[in-house]
Amino acid sequence: MIKKLWVACIAIGFAGALNAQDVKLGLKLGMNIASVNGSNANNLDSRTGFVIGAVVEVPLTEKFSVQPELLYSAQGAQQRNSFKYDLNYVSLPLMAKYYVAKGFNVEVGPQFSFLIKDQLVPVDQYNGAIIENTDAENFDLAANFGLGYQFNSGVFFQTRYNLGLIAISENPDIKNGVFQMTLGYQF
Numbered sequence: 001m002i003k004k005l006w007v008a009c010i011a012i013g014f015a016g017a018l019n020a021q022d023v024k025l026g027l028k029l030g031m032n033i034a035s036v037n038g039s040n041a042n043n044l045d046s047r048t049g050f051v052i053g054a055v056v057e058v059p060l061t062e063k064f065s066v067q068p069e070l071l072y073s074a075q076g077a078q079q080r081n082s083f084k085y086d087l088n089y090v091s092l093p094l095m096a097k098y099y100v101a102k103g104f105n106v107e108v109g110p111q112f113s114f115l116i117k118d119q120l121v122p123v124d125q126y127n128g129a130i131i132e133n134t135d136a137e138n139f140d141l142a143a144n145f146g147l148g149y150q151f152n153s154g155v156f157f158q159t160r161y162n163l164g165l166i167a168i169s170e171n172p173d174i175k176n177g178v179f180q181m182t183l184g185y186q187f
Helices: 002-019
Strands: 024-038 047-059 064-079 083-101 104-122 139-150 155-164 173-186
Touching: 024 155, 047 083, 047 173, 064 104, 064 173, 083 139, 104 155, 139 173
Parallel strands: 024 064
Antiparallel strands: 024 047, 024 173, 047 064, 064 083, 083 104, 104 139, 139 155, 155 173
């Protein structure tokens, strides 16, 4: 049901985008500081990854826009001197953006993520094998909160926090938490 709803939202957004004159297409690239949160996440540290993708900003009023995105996001966690927990997702955020002042905006919205790769990688590659398919959930839902600034040139900067709402693993019971910083260009 959620997949059908998301597909319908994307279709409506892109159909509206094709008719709107002020629609902006863009690309963005940035860094993730990813962690996992939960009752058994005490010994896990954050890890850095990257995020890359495309954005479509559809203005609805002078100050309010809707921005669907399609992203590839490298996330996970690590245990110092032991292993890295790699989680790679294709993510579909649907952000509502409000321009507080010229160029400066706040954004909020859901993010639907689909796991495409998960593995445990030992820090010492000679002391253990890579474990593929760690039983992480294939779907993740997050609430996104962010700030951004759009320059007249089309260059933009965003910071965002993705708060995982559902467990990505039952043993241990953990949820994603990702701080993102991105730089992009809209044309």
